[in-house]
Amino acid sequence: MKMENLEDLYLHTLEDARSAEQQMVENLPKMAKAASSDQLRRAFNEHLEETKRQLxxxxxxFEELExxxxxxxxxxxxxxxxxGEELLKEKGSDKSTLDAALIAAAQKAEHYEIATYGTARTYAHQLGYDDAAKTLDQILTEEAKTNEKLTKLAESRINEQAAKA
Ligand SMILES: [Fe+2]
Ligand SMILES: [Fe+2]
Structure with missing residues (x-):
C-alpha cells in the first residue's frame, strides 16, 4: 500500500480499523463464552452486535471512496x-478473577479502537470528508460507551469479588 499523502494514511487507518473489528467479531463470542457474570456476558454479546454494525x-x-x-x-x-488469550490460559478456578481479566483485555481492545477512530476521524475532517468524519465519530462514541460500561462492571462487583477470592 502506498503512503504518499494523508489520503493514503486515511485509507490505511480505515483498513486497520476494519481488520481490528473483524478480529473482534471473531473474539467477542469467545469472551462471552468465557465470562461467568451474566452482565458481563450480555455486555460482550451486545458489543458483538454493535461491532458488526460498525463493520x-x-x-x-470504502464504497464512498471507491x-x-x-x-x-x-x-x-x-x-x-x-x-488476552494467554492470560485466560493462566486462569485458576476463580470465576471473578477470570471475569476481571476478561474486562481488562476487552478494555485494552476498546482503547485501541478509540485511538484508531480518533485518528481516522481527524484525517477525514482534514480531508473534507465530513460525513465520514461524522460516522467515525459515532463509532468512537460507541467504543467509549462500551469502555465505560466495562469500567462500571469492574468497579461495581467483579473486581471486588476477585479481591475476596
Ligand atoms: Fe468497534
Ligand atoms: Fe469495540
Missing amino acids: ERLEGL AEPEGHKCKGMEGIIRE
Missing part, C-alpha cells in the same frame, strides 16, 4: 487479543 459502516466508507480494502491485518489488535 458495515466502515465498508460503506476504494477496495487490501486485506491488511491489524497487528496491534492481533497482539491485544493474543495477550
Whole structure:
C-alpha cells in the first residue's frame, strides 16, 4: 500500500480499523463464552452486535471512496487479543478473577479502537470528508460507551469479588 499523502494514511487507518473489528467479531463470542457474570456476558454479546454494525459502516466508507480494502491485518489488535488469550490460559478456578481479566483485555481492545477512530476521524475532517468524519465519530462514541460500561462492571462487583477470592 502506498503512503504518499494523508489520503493514503486515511485509507490505511480505515483498513486497520476494519481488520481490528473483524478480529473482534471473531473474539467477542469467545469472551462471552468465557465470562461467568451474566452482565458481563450480555455486555460482550451486545458489543458483538454493535461491532458488526460498525463493520458495515466502515465498508460503506470504502464504497464512498471507491476504494477496495487490501486485506491488511491489524497487528496491534492481533497482539491485544493474543495477550488476552494467554492470560485466560493462566486462569485458576476463580470465576471473578477470570471475569476481571476478561474486562481488562476487552478494555485494552476498546482503547485501541478509540485511538484508531480518533485518528481516522481527524484525517477525514482534514480531508473534507465530513460525513465520514461524522460516522467515525459515532463509532468512537460507541467504543467509549462500551469502555465505560466495562469500567462500571469492574468497579461495581467483579473486581471486588476477585479481591475476596
Ligand atoms: Fe468497534
Ligand atoms: Fe469495540
